Amino acid sequence: MSAGIAGGRTGALLGALVHLDHPAHTIHWGWFVISVANLVVIALMLAVFILALVLPFPGRRPP
Amino acid sequence: MSAKTGRPMWTWRLRDAAVRAFPPERLLPDRQPVYVASWIYVFGVLTIAAFAVVLVSGAWLALEGPTWWHTSKVGLFANSLHLWSTELFFFFMVIHLWGKFWMAAWRGKRQMTWVTGAVAFVASIGAAFTGYLSQQNFASQWIASEGQGRPQRRRRGRLLQRAQLRPDLHVAHPAAAPGPRRPGRPARAAGAKARRGPPARQKRQLPQAEMHDSSTRSPSRTVRTLGPVSRMVPTASWPRIRPGATCGTSPLRMCRSVPQMVTVSTRTIASVSSMRLGSGTSSQRLSPGPW
Numbered sequence: 092m093s094a095g096i097a098g099g100r101t102g103a104l105l106g107a108l109v110h111l112d113h114p115a116h117t118i119h120w121g122w123f124v125i126s127v128a129n130l131v132v133i134a135l136m137l138a139v140f141i142l143a144l145v146l147p148f149p150g151r152r153p154p
Numbered sequence: 155m156s157a158k159t160g161r162p163m164w165t166w167r168l169r170d171a172a173v174r175a176f177p178p179e180r181l182l183p184d185r186q187p188v189y190v191a192s193w194i195y196v197f198g199v200l201t202i203a204a205f206a207v208v209l210v211s212g213a214w215l216a217l218e219g220p221t222w223w224h225t226s227k228v229g230l231f232a233n234s235l236h237l238w239s240t241e242l243f244f245f246f247m248v249i250h251l252w253g254k255f256w257m258a259a260w261r262g263k264r265q266m267t268w269v270t271g272a273v274a275f276v277a278s279i280g281a282a283f284t285g286y287l288s289q290q291n292f293a294s295q296w297i298a299s300e301g302q303g304r305p306q307r308r309r310r311g312r313l314l315q316r317a318q319l320r321p322d323l324h325v326a327h328p329a330a331a332p333g334p335r336r337p338g339r340p341a342r343a344a345g346a347k348a349r350r351g352p353p354a355r356q357k358r359q360l361p362q363a364e365m366h367d368s369s370t371r372s373p374s375r376t377v378r379t380l381g382p383v384s385r386m387v388p389t390a391s392w393p394r395i396r397p398g399a400t401c402g403t404s405p406l407r408m409c410r411s412v413p414q415m416v417t418v419s420t421r422t423i424a425s426v427s428s429m430r431l432g433s434g435t436s437s438q439r440l441s442p443g444p445w
Contacts, residue, residue: 140249143193
């Protein structure tokens with residue numbers, strides 16, 4: 092679907108920033124094949140998981 | 155208290171049992187355990203929130219239909235809303251799963267809580283897969299045909315392609331995304347009068363009266379002739395005992411017959427064009443038959 096239908100200039104701008112109209116990039120490690128998009132999502136989940144454990148939760152701590 | 159028997163009424167007994175099972179002082183604690191003050195406890199409720207958006211946007215899509223979600227602006231927005239809420243749902247759910255796993259959250263008689271989470275996780279994967287297949291666009295066809303990459307996966311690929319066209323699959327998807335049985339309401343043209351009701355109640359189109367030929371001559375012209383679809387293989391004959399050649403009286407000493415070695419496999423191909431051109435392939439295999 093063209094960016095014009097999706098949202099006019101904003102859609103075109105986002106489409107220019109992240110070009111998605113191409114076959115997925117994949118990474119091959121022997122028998123293991125994964126797309127870059129899935130790898131990025133997994134890395135983000137790991138990062139958010141570690142940050143959730145490390146970052147202090149806001150609020151007053153009981154004495 | 156029952157006046158006749160002296161025993162408490164069943165409502166009293168029920169209330170006592172409920173209070174014993176769920177003490178009020180433990181149901182609504184006013185102090186939060188200190189370990190709960192962590193960001194890792196946020197992802198459960200984030201998963202539920204994303205799931206609520208998934209349900210609402212999915213029901214919206216199911217009501218409007220694929221033409222709407224592929225062509226209109228609002229439909230594209232609802233489509234994207236459904237996709238990204240699903241992405242966030244899985245994102246938060248996996249982090250929640252990791253957190254609960256490393257906490258060993260099944261301790262303290264909470265096994266069933268863990269089991270329900272695991273079942274929900276597996277069910278979500280199946281629901282997401284059926285959702286991708288029921289998009290009704292080239293992407294869903296591509297996903298279905300991706301399973302056909304290697305020869306050993308062709309059977310699974312065919313199953314996926316067949317499943318992509320089956321209405322049952324769309325019913326299996328939560329919120330019952332419409333499938334071929336229910337094509338959905340087409341995008342309404344400007345000024346067109348809205349028509350309600352399922353397609354089955356619409357009037358059928360009849361051929362014009364001048365056209366007496368009811369058969370369609372070439373619904374889909376195919377230039378390329380399909381490959382052979384059948385193979386004729388004669389049944390191998392290999393009797394165990396050669397008649398009239400018994401070497402003795404014991405069955406163990408009987409002479410065995412020579413197996414039939416020639417098995418002709420014939421593959422034929424029929425031309426479907428008007429030129430009556432075709433080709434035939436004949437192969438001969440020399441191997442013992444199955445008996």
